Amino acid sequence: MLSPDDKRFIIRLVPGAEFHTHRGRIRHDDILGLPLGRKIMSHLGQPFVVLQPSTHDLIMNVGRSTTIMYPKEIGYALLKLGVGPGKRVIEAGTGSGALTAALAYYVRPDGRVYSYEVREEMQRLAVRNLTRLGLAEFVEFKVQDISAGFEEREVDALFLDVREPWLYLAQAYAALKGGGFFGALVPTTNQIVGLLKGLAEYPFVDVEVAEIILRFYKPIPERVRPMDRLTAHTGYLLFARKVQPGLAGQLGVAPEEDSSQGK
Amino acid sequence: MLSPDDKRFIIRLVPGAEFHTHRGRIRHDDILGLPLGRKIMSHLGQPFVVLQPSTHDLIMNVGRSTTIMYPKEIGYALLKLGVGPGKRVIEAGTGSGALTAALAYYVRPDGRVYSYEVREEMQRLAVRNLTRLGLAEFVEFKVQDISAGFEEREVDALFLDVREPWLYLAQAYAALKGGGFFGALVPTTNQIVGLLKGLAEYPFVDVEVAEIILRFYKPIPERVRPMDRLTAHTGYLLFARKVQPGLAGQLGVAPEEDSSQGK
């Protein structure tokens, strides 16, 4: 739902319910009877537009109040991790559920997301967010310290968004299937160093460190130029793949410089 | 399949077939009998690792010989276009099928991709690529000039990767459902201007112009630094959403500067 001042509201439509803003009330039943892309007036005569949310909208909506992985990182990570219909994926920590929502959306209908978080109240927030989006049924939420290990085995992919991911590499290796995809997000270059050192201790190959910068331009045809300010940094992404012991050294972990492989 | 010198080969396993490289032959039956992430020796004694490809690998493999949309753009576009299981999506042109492969992968099992291309031999290449990846069954390939319009109606999303996308906005508008997602990739700023002018003629809202820069770092813990050279530019992404006539002017097409909406 897009308001007259371009604000977005994501609501789950329930017959009989009402949507309230300072620009007036709208009855869910009225929205339910309307094709998408149409205008609907609030009881104060303010025009809203009814639109279904994109995955991008879902992610940004979930992250409204906390630090999150952004769509620019999530989209790339989905492709690098091979996440798709039917896959089984572990993530830790859950946070407010931004990545969880994207993973759940894309493993549907037969896949499964296992989401670990130590802070109970944080995961409650994520459960609420995913439930509102209709995606909670594809996720097993676990309030658990991952230093004790993950309960799943042979998962297709595993993503760590925690402060010291290098502490959990044995656990990650144990949970992944052969060839499984490992990913992590870290905000600082010091953490890149820590994680690369950790990965070198386990049989992982195909290590990649990447940073994604998203630049918006003013959508005015007479004055096309980048926006004045931009979010310069969310974090660095690291990816690797599990192989059987003994293979990592033999194959070399460093992609060649300027390879054509990863633009 | 990862070779000793870190080259990637994507092969479709067929009982009885053989895989040939200058580093020796491997029988598909031998690969089929092996868990993933394991080593397999060619008949010349060279070690290969058997891994399933990520979506990222699929995309890069398809694009090996032509200019393509890269994973950094594709991942973000998937989220912005709300592409996911069950969606119906149009794209034009097909090119060598890099975006087609990603769309097909993510609309499975119930969605559908309609892929238009005027150059017959180009689309033949794409069909071959998608067939090899096992994704062709989710795509309807059409060798057709889109100036005559698209044959589908009420599609969820539509993406134009053509030289003059502004020429086909009436056709795109007609094919999209209300609230449907429009996207395009253009390499030059002149084309941004052309497309923004075109979009202003039709009832589209929520226009965004973005550019994604991907930077790789050397994965060596003692010397973490960006790679020396990088692919500086693939193109600019534009997104918009279809609404009913009369709404665009009223709501304003320009997102506010520095909005929290689109990191």
Add this chain to the structure above:
Amino acid sequence: MLSPDDKRFIIRLVPGAEFHTHRGRIRHDDILGLPLGRKIMSHLGQPFVVLQPSTHDLIMNVGRSTTIMYPKEIGYALLKLGVGPGKRVIEAGTGSGALTAALAYYVRPDGRVYSYEVREEMQRLAVRNLTRLGLAEFVEFKVQDISAGFEEREVDALFLDVREPWLYLAQAYAALKGGGFFGALVPTTNQIVGLLKGLAEYPFVDVEVAEIILRFYKPIPERVRPMDRLTAHTGYLLFARKVQPGLAGQLGVAPEEDSSQGK
């Protein structure tokens, strides 16, 4: 002068005068008697550090209240324009004098800056700024419309920071000496198009279009990472060189892609 909360103040020391802030007063005479890099206390007991300003400080100080060219652009432009001791340089418009200050600083002691501006009150501000910095004596300020042409001939370099620089290329060409350096700053890609078209009408060679992105990192050794937000855009820089009529077509204006010439 650096305050306890890391604010910068640039002051011209005058015997007998006093410096006032909400953190207390400091007598100029006390500062004059002190070696640089030392602490000085205000009458409220607040510690300040006395430092001479860098050229960077001078530029940022001048631009405090208006849109300006930033040091990242100015530093690069100085090198591209060959500005140095003894050079004669034209600029238009003056603005608040940020570029003027840098040019004046670097043409000293024998060079000269000719600075044109149509808005009288704006140039008054620039004169005040340059006077405060002790640089006004190297500049001839002119409140004049440059469409009537520049009064100087055979200048070494000329820089346009105006809305429609392509309107003044005949005037710029006339003022430059053979081989002279032309430069311009424009905020939008539309203006790049306009200026490139204009430059093609005159005998200019060696055309370059560049954009400079400056990224700051947090100076904390345990958490080295880019600052969260950054000024994404000031403008695009264009450079070219005057040659005799007939040479431009023959030599080609486009630098080769990926040339080693201009990193």
Add this chain to the structure above:
Amino acid sequence: MLSPDDKRFIIRLVPGAEFHTHRGRIRHDDILGLPLGRKIMSHLGQPFVVLQPSTHDLIMNVGRSTTIMYPKEIGYALLKLGVGPGKRVIEAGTGSGALTAALAYYVRPDGRVYSYEVREEMQRLAVRNLTRLGLAEFVEFKVQDISAGFEEREVDALFLDVREPWLYLAQAYAALKGGGFFGALVPTTNQIVGLLKGLAEYPFVDVEVAEIILRFYKPIPERVRPMDRLTAHTGYLLFARKVQPGLAGQLGVAPEEDSSQGK
């Protein structure tokens, strides 16, 4: 001198001498008799254009065969270090003399550059480069290990382009005057960490870590877009200022995030 295929040659004109390329010979006397910006034909009838070099050209010419600081870094560093006419500046190491050339160019006519290098043959190359450019007289070249300290005192600025700059901070502090400008270039994030830790041990304030990205655009008005590939990384710049002992802790070394100070 610009060749028909847009190559640059920097030559020092000597009466009686000749300039040789595979496109033919040109007598220096003929060039000396010609205004700049004019065409001159080689004895094979190939057209060259005679242009004076910019500071940018000088720098790039010096660095032709080695890794160097690029104009994008040098321009910004000049402003941050307050280098200008009359200043006394130390640099180490000399390398092939790219930064040396820029410093010498800008401290003229009364300033002085002190350039330290341990590799004798490298400094010989730099001396040759600076002599060719007519800038050697402003530089004192020293083949010396800087761990023994610098011979100068009270210099205005000091720049380290060495592998482990944190080893020489006591020496740098001793050579700088109060408020003097310290700068360094390091290629890796690990070195940023090392240098920040080192700087915290000495009375330096106003620490800044920056990275400059230069992006070229194709200068074709119909297709304005970034060049396909770019040099992604030269290094990170660090700056700081010397104050008297005891002040650093009191004032805080970290600039506030998003400050308006340092665009």
